[in-house]
Amino acid sequence: MATQPPGAGVVETERPLLLKALSTLTVALSLSAQILAPRASLATPLTAHGRAQIVGSSAGHFWLNGEPFRFIGHNVRGFIHYGEGDVLYWSQPQDRILSLQVLQNTGGRVIRVFGSNKYLSNEELGDRLEYCLNLANSYGIKILYAFTDYYYNGFHPKGDDKYYSPSGGYTLLNDSFFTGGYQENYLPQVVYLVNRFKDHPALFAWELGNEVKHPANPNAFYNFCMYMHSVIRSIDPNHMIDIGLISTYPHTGWNQTQANTVHSTFDFLSLHVYNGEESNEMNYANVVGKPLLVGEAGFSSGDRPQSTSNDIAKWIGRGARGYMQWGLMASAGDNGDGDRSFGIDQVWHTDWDDYLLMYSNWAQQLATTSTPPAVTPRGVSATDGAYPDKVTVTWDFEPSAKQYAVFRSDTPGGQKTQISAWSLTLSYDDTSAIPGVTYSYSVKARNNGGESGFSSADAGSAASGAYGSVSGVVRDQQSNLVAGVKVILSPGEYTQTTGGDGAYAFGFVPAGNYSLTALKTGWQPAHVSQIEVAQSQNAVADVSLKLLSAIQQIKALEDGASVATGGVVTAVSGEGSARRIYIQSPDRSGGIGVLTSENVSENDSALIDGTLVTVDGERLLQASAVHILGVSEPARALSMGNKALGGGACGLQSAVVDNAASNQVSPRLNNVGLLVTTWGRVSFVSADGLFFYLDDGSGISDGSGHTGVRVWCEGLPRPAQGQSIWVRGISGVTVLGGRVVRLLRPRSLADLSYLTHIELVNAGFETGTLQGWTEYNPTDKVISGTWFGSITAHSGQKFLGSAANGGMKSGGVYQRVATAAGLSLQARVWSRVYHLGNPADSAQNKVGIDPAGGTNPNAGTVQWSPADIQPVEAFSEWTQLSTPVVQATGEYVTVFLDMRHTTAAQWKVNALDDAELAVVIP
Numbered sequence: 001m002a003t004q005p006p007g008a009g010v011v012e013t014e015r016p017l018l019l020k021a022l023s024t025l026t027v028a029l030s031l032s033a034q035i036l037a038p039r040a041s042l043a044t045p046l047t048a049h050g051r052a053q054i055v056g057s058s059a060g061h062f063w064l065n066g067e068p069f070r071f072i073g074h075n076v077r078g079f080i081h082y083g084e085g086d087v088l089y090w091s092q093p094q095d096r097i098l099s100l101q102v103l104q105n106t107g108g109r110v111i112r113v114f115g116s117n118k119y120l121s122n123e124e125l126g127d128r129l130e131y132c133l134n135l136a137n138s139y140g141i142k143i144l145y146a147f148t149d150y151y152y153n154g155f156h157p158k159g160d161d162k163y164y165s166p167s168g169g170y171t172l173l174n175d176s177f178f179t180g181g182y183q184e185n186y187l188p189q190v191v192y193l194v195n196r197f198k199d200h201p202a203l204f205a206w207e208l209g210n211e212v213k214h215p216a217n218p219n220a221f222y223n224f225c226m227y228m229h230s231v232i233r234s235i236d237p238n239h240m241i242d243i244g245l246i247s248t249y250p251h252t253g254w255n256q257t258q259a260n261t262v263h264s265t266f267d268f269l270s271l272h273v274y275n276g277e278e279s280n281e282m283n284y285a286n287v288v289g290k291p292l293l294v295g296e297a298g299f300s301s302g303d304r305p306q307s308t309s310n311d312i313a314k315w316i317g318r319g320a321r322g323y324m325q326w327g328l329m330a331s332a333g334d335n336g337d338g339d340r341s342f343g344i345d346q347v348w349h350t351d352w353d354d355y356l357l358m359y360s361n362w363a364q365q366l367a368t369t370s371t372p373p374a375v376t377p378r379g380v381s382a383t384d385g386a387y388p389d390k391v392t393v394t395w396d397f398e399p400s401a402k403q404y405a406v407f408r409s410d411t412p413g414g415q416k417t418q419i420s421a422w423s424l425t426l427s428y429d430d431t432s433a434i435p436g437v438t439y440s441y442s443v444k445a446r447n448n449g450g451e452s453g454f455s456s457a458d459a460g461s462a463a464s465g466a467y468g469s470v471s472g473v474v475r476d477q478q479s480n481l482v483a484g485v486k487v488i489l490s491p492g493e494y495t496q497t498t499g500g501d502g503a504y505a506f507g508f509v510p511a512g513n514y515s516l517t518a519l520k521t522g523w524q525p526a527h528v529s530q531i532e533v534a535q536s537q538n539a540v541a542d543v544s545l546k547l548l549s550a551i552q553q554i555k556a557l558e559d560g561a562s563v564a565t566g567g568v569v570t571a572v573s574g575e576g577s578a579r580r581i582y583i584q585s586p587d588r589s590g591g592i593g594v595l596t597s598e599n600v601s602e603n604d605s606a607l608i609d610g611t612l613v614t615v616d617g618e619r620l621l622q623a624s625a626v627h628i629l630g631v632s633e634p635a636r637a638l639s640m641g642n643k644a645l646g647g648g649a650c651g652l653q654s655a656v657v658d659n660a661a662s663n664q665v666s667p668r669l670n671n672v673g674l675l676v677t678t679w680g681r682v683s684f685v686s687a688d689g690l691f692f693y694l695d696d697g698s699g700i701s702d703g704s705g706h707t708g709v710r711v712w713c714e715g716l717p718r719p720a721q722g723q724s725i726w727v728r729g730i731s732g733v734t735v736l737g738g739r740v741v742r743l744l745r746p747r748s749l750a751d752l753s754y755l756t757h758i759e760l761v762n763a764g765f766e767t768g769t770l771q772g773w774t775e776y777n778p779t780d781k782v783i784s785g786t787w788f789g790s791i792t793a794h795s796g797q798k799f800l801g802s803a804a805n806g807g808m809k810s811g812g813v814y815q816r817v818a819t820a821a822g823l824s825l826q827a828r829v830w831s832r833v834y835h836l837g838n839p840a841d842s843a844q845n846k847v848g849i850d851p852a853g854g855t856n857p858n859a860g861t862v863q864w865s866p867a868d869i870q871p872v873e874a875f876s877e878w879t880q881l882s883t884p885v886v887q888a889t890g891e892y893v894t895v896f897l898d899m900r901h902t903t904a905a906q907w908k909v910n911a912l913d914d915a916e917l918a919v920v921i922p
Contacts, residue, residue: 052424053201054238055142056399057267059375062291062321066374066402066447070321070366072312072359073110073144074103074328074344075296077155078337080128084858085810086119086777087154091335096132098330100139106356107363110204111136112144112295112324114155115193119776121158122192124856129193133202142204144295144324146244147190148173149210157185173212178220182228190232198236205240206232211272212244218253225262240267244295247271248284263288268321272296274342276311282318291321298326298342305354312362371449375400382441382460388467388508391430391460393441401445401452406430409440412457416442436464466511466535472542473502474518474526482545486519486629489531509533518543521629524564525607548607551583551590552670555619556651559612563621566607567591568632569600570675571730571747580620582730583608584635584674590650591673593732596623602747605632617740618672618733619653637677637728642709643698645678645731646742647671654740656733660703663739671731678744679726682719682754683708690714694727694744702741710734711744719754726753749919750822750888758825758917760815760895765798765913770813773897776857777811788909794830794878799913802899805906812898814855817917819888824920825849827883827895831868834909841869843908846898847915849883853892862896878913885920893917 052065062069076099083093103111113132117125129145136143149155152164152171163177177186190206197203208228214221225243232241245251248259248269263269263284268291271281276299285292294315299307312323327343329335338345346352379396386392393406403422408430409415420428433439438461442454474485481502488495489506491514496504516528523545531541554563567583570591574580581600584591594608595615606628610621643666646656650670658664680696684706695708702710711727719725729746749755761772765782775781783801786792793799802809819825827849835842844867852861865881886893895917899910 050199050201051238051397055204055240056397057240057291058399059372060286060289060291060319060321061372061400062268063399066400068321068369068371069109070316070369071109071323072106072362072366073108073112073322073324074099075113075324075326076111076328076337077114078335079111079113079143080115080125080132081117082335082337084128087117088336089808090333091337092331095331095335095337096135099328100136100141102328102330102356103141104139106359107367108141108359109363110142110144110322110324111328112207113146114149114210115145116148116155116157116189118154118156118158118161121774121855122189123854124776125189126193126196127854127856127859129197133197133200137200137202141202143202144204144207145193146207146210147193148186148208148212150212151210155210157189159185173209173214175214175217175220178214178217178224182224187228187231190228191235194232194235198238203239205242205267206236207242207244207270209244211246213246213251213253215251215253218255218258221252222254222258222262226265229265242266242268242270242293245270247279248281260288263290266290268293270295271320273311274298274326275300276307282315282320286319292319293322293324294320295322295324296326297323298339300341303351304349305351305358308355309358309362316366371447372400373450374398374402374445374447374452376452377401377404377443377445377455380441380443380455380458382439382458384438384460385463385465388435388463388465389431391433391439391441391462392427393430393443393458393460394427395443395455397426398445398452400447402447403445405444405446407442407444407454409442409457410437412440412459414440416454422446430460433460433462435462437461467508468511468533468535469505469507469538470509470514470516470531470533470541471503471505471538472516472540474498474504474543474545475502476523477544477546482520482523484520485523485543485545487543488517488519490515490517511535514539516541516543518545519607519627519629520545521605521607522548522566524548525609525625525627551585551592551673552650554612554621554651555590555592555653555670557612558652559614561612562610563612564607564609565592565621566605568635569602569604569606570635571745572600572602573745573747581606582673582675586632588635588638588674591671591675591730593618593620593673593730594623594626595620596626598623598626600626600628603631603634605629614652616733617654617735619651635675637675638671639677640671641698642678642680642694642696642700642742644668645671645676645709645744646733646740654733656742657702657739659699659701660737660739661701672733674731675728676731676744677726677728678709680708680724682721682723682725685718685721689718692719692721694725700742703737703739704741709742709744710736711746713746713752716746716749716752717755719752723754727751749819753919755919757919758817758819760817760915760917763915764793764796765800766796768798773813773815774855775811775813776855777809780809783911787911788834788907791832791834791909791911794913796913799911800897800899801912802901802910804901804904804908806904808901808904808908810900812857812896812900814857814894814896815915816853816855816892816894818891819893819917821888821890823888824885825851825888825893826885826918826920827865827915828918829881829897829915830878830913831881832878832909832911833868833870834907835870836907839903841867842901842903843910844869844898844900844902845881845910845912846896846900847881847883847912848896848898849886849917850894850896851886852889853894855894857896857898862894864896864898867900 078088082091082095165174327339329338329345340348377395383392405422406420406428407416408419440457442457445452474482483500485498487504514531518526528541571582609625610623647668647670648655655665680694683695684693693706693708728751729744732743734743780802829847831845833843848862848864850862863884901908
């Protein structure tokens with residue numbers, strides 16, 4: 001190692017403006033489309049073939065798709081955060097492209113990055129990593145991701161500042177971190193990222209941290225390493241894991257037993273060497289049978305490219321599988337991420353072209369190395385009596401394999417016969433196995449270097465017990481065949497769907513007694529019980545389906561009548577036995593409430609078996625079974641005046657009263673149970689906040705003494721009396737004074753137009769702090785009283801401000817707010833800006849809103865207001881900024897207040913005050 005650890009370099013935030021401009025100008029305009037491309041996600045689960053696209057470790061080699069993965073690469077420490085304006089302020093988004101182009105053009109295959117960022121939440125960091133992984137993947141580059149840095153420089157999880165202490169001239173991770181502090185911020189971040197990217201093909205490996213160690217307490221460091229490996233491996237079985245050590249054990253303080261245990265557990269060993277340092281790490285890597293990666297290297301003087309080439313030859317010749325130089329900075333200007341001594345750059349060194357040529361030559365040489373034979377597969381397992389018609393053989397993925405083949409012998413140690421073709425799958429069904437006969441199964445792997453030996457054998461057999469079958473056809477009441485019916489045989493929950501011939505068949509069913517259920521949207525569920533399956537016999541169970549009863553028709557039946565019906569779930573309220581849902585016909589001809597403890601969601605397509613009951617004047621179904629068939633399009637609400645709500649009698653559903661004094665009831669169509677929208681003026685609000693009355697002038701009088709329709713709003717905000725509003729909800733009834741009266745049931749905030757805004761915490765910053773807000777880049781925070789140019793708050797005494805003279809401050813705050821999906825929202829804020837002797841847009845304010853509730857201001861889901869700029873050298877007046885109206889997509893939205901400077905010269909002043917989140921009536 002060098003005297004100053006290269007991985008400990010200070011994050012540089014003060015750079016000459018000229019260099020920043022040069023960095024920008026060197027990039028072709030054609031890069032813009034790539035930089036601004038959507039940040040697509042990777043959600044496809046990994047098959048065996050998908051895992052072949054991920055680098056693995058086996059028998060002392062790295063492997064990719066069955067070929068040895070010997071590589072050169074580079075450390076591009078801040079790659080994830082280029083152009084994001086925080087830990088590497090002077091970097092540009094195009095620096096990522098430039099780095100990847102250098103690797104692609106010189107045959108490089110891996111970059112090592114320090115991922116964490118002290119300013120970011122886990123979600124924000126994940127968004128950046130997702131973009132960078134997808135970008136690297138498009139260039140054929142893998143990323144080695146270090147979760148934190150042993151040296152304090154900003155590349156650590158948010159909140160971990162307190163776990164760094166001065167030591168030996170540096171500020172390093174301290175004892176508190178390794179003895180349990182890592183579980184506060186580091187561990188949750190690791191778990192989040194590993195869960196999110198466990199399938200990504202561009203990830204080379206997870207690294208616990210850059211040069212992490214704790215020789216003062218080696219036992220604590222040992223426990224940290226072993227625990228974190230178990231956590232990561234339990235989530236991600238696909239990617240490699242390494243520690244990120246300078247060397248295998250001398251720097252850790254471990255004894256030989258601890259070192260052997262750790263390095264036998266992790267997937268490869270890392271070594272950091274500078275100026276041609278020597279080490280016996282390769283010998284130790286051979287002992288534990290793991291690949292060795294020279295993860296950092298470099299030369300500070302002399303003919304550096306030639307010295308590096310000699311160093312690569314030395315380590316590759318000894319058996320190292322990868323070599324990565326420290327400090328690649330591909331930008332033409334200093335972006336804050338290079339290294340003046342050991343780096344490869346065009347700023348402080350003159351050997352850029354020689355280095356690129358040298359690395360290109362090494363890449364070509366490594367690409368032509370021979371392929372060792374495939375490693376023998378492990379984890380071979382054959383089923384024993386699990387199936388009557390086959391034996392299923394499975395085995396573990398082997399990184400060195402291109403294909404596998406299965407072999408069988410009649411006796412352990414007997415003659416092995418190949419029974420499968422060579423393929424990349426990780427399982428094989430031996431359908432030629434005779435039931436009751438035990439066989440011995442082995443697997444071989446092969447690649448371009450040759451075949452492996454036979455794996456350890458495992459015995460397997462097909463079941464020889466008593467099995468039969470069940471078959472039948474499904475018809476309607478007119479004996480027509482019905483296709484698309486889901487048929488479930490229980491116990492065992494065997495499932496099939498009928499085809500155009502209405503037929504189904506279950507083979508190899510263990511002998512015993514079964515029942516069968518047939519389900520299809522729009523049809524009444526059918527049940528066949530006491531199906532006896534005998535050995536070698538077929539039990540026939542034909543099914544007769546009939547169309548479901550219309551919801552309005554079943555309301556004519558007496559309480560206690562057993563019925564079946566179905567529809568789209570429009571509302572869900574209550575918990576457990578108190579849960580009530582509403583369903584309605586897709587054509588909106590009828591709706592009904594259902595009492596059930598089943599877990600049901602809005603928009604489910606549901607079939608209901610149950611009995612009719614009357615509760616508080618409303619006909620309901622007490623469900624005995626709820627069958628969910630899928631998800632439907634959201635139901636649309638019927639718009640109607642107050643007097644149309646409820647309607648007249650429908651079977652035994654009583655009509656609602658129009659005028660209590662004259663006992664006049666509604667003659668209109670019954671719509672109890674349907675999703676509706678109505679409007680009017682609030683005529684009364686109950687003191688307990690449980691209900692209010694809405695009157696559109698229809699003259700409804702239900703005997704309460706208040707005009708209009710009763711609206712139940714328990715748990716929801718109350719409107720003001722006299723306010724004109726609309727409300728969406730379920731058309732229901734209740735009993736009042738012995739009469740059945742209208743009761744409208746809103747479902748959530750999204751059903752209320754009278755909610756004009758959602759309260760933001762500390763919206764005007766009057767607490768004098770950022771309480772309720774989270775800072776995503778540094779600002780001058782909260783200003784009190786009079787500020788530059790006699791600026792005072794828009795209201796109150798305080799506001800949010802940022803100012804710079806000869807520098808730049810670009811940052812802001814955000815607040816994540818609970819809301820309801822579907823609610824139309826707009827974020828607003830009052831703004832003032834000032835500039836002196838600069839372009840008109842040198843100081844800018846914006847307000848943004850993310851309808852998905854994300855916390856990354858750079859995410860594509862954020863909708864921004866136009867920027868507030870000042871076209872003259874003067875202080876503007878307070879101006880209100882507003883975002884586009886958006887619809888919340890979930891339970892949270894996020895409001896962003898952004899203050900930005902675009903040049904570094906002379907004064908720029910930003911002020912924001914009185915933010916709000918408005919609810920907009922559609």
